[in-house]
Amino acid sequence: MAYESPLVTADMVEATEFPHLAIKYQVMGVPKTIINEELHIEGAMPEQMLIQRIEEKFT
């Protein structure tokens, strides 16, 4: 997604190395995706579903 849009940035964060972020975002299991601090997604989500959530919330 970051590759496709100049408005998107994507960080892969190793949770155990950044415990303050893991605590801040309540990362109990991985993967966990945080989008703009607003959308928290637990687990791996299929592309279609993720895009739908993004469309609903951010477009």
Place this chain on the structure above:
Amino acid sequence: MSIIRDSDKEAIKKEIAGLTGPVKLINFTQELECQYCKETNQIVKEVAELSDKATAETYNFVTDKEKVDSFKIDKIPATVIMGTDDRGIRFYGVPSGYEFISLLEAIRIVSSGNSGLQQRSKEVLGKLKKPLHLQVFVTPT
């Protein structure tokens, strides 16, 4: 001594054998108070050696302030994966386990210029009005 095993190096070479465009792996590091910086830097360099399309650059998080600011790096170890231009792809922490697989995937995407996303996904992203910051939390195992 190499961190990536020789047998793994052969597998990785095959994974990234078809790279078409140049790839830069830009690592931000520091000597002190960063448990995994040294390891991350070495892995990044070792990966870059496995393809003639890939190059590794290293900057110091404290002293290379201009680079830190231009790539908007806020924590380390950090690695920017870019092709001919920076598209906002970052890896924070040592890229091992699943994160390593994602690293190779990112390298393929920026090199080929093909994200692999469905057309509909590209359309939705085209409708974005403001920046979208994705943070994907992973663990090494």
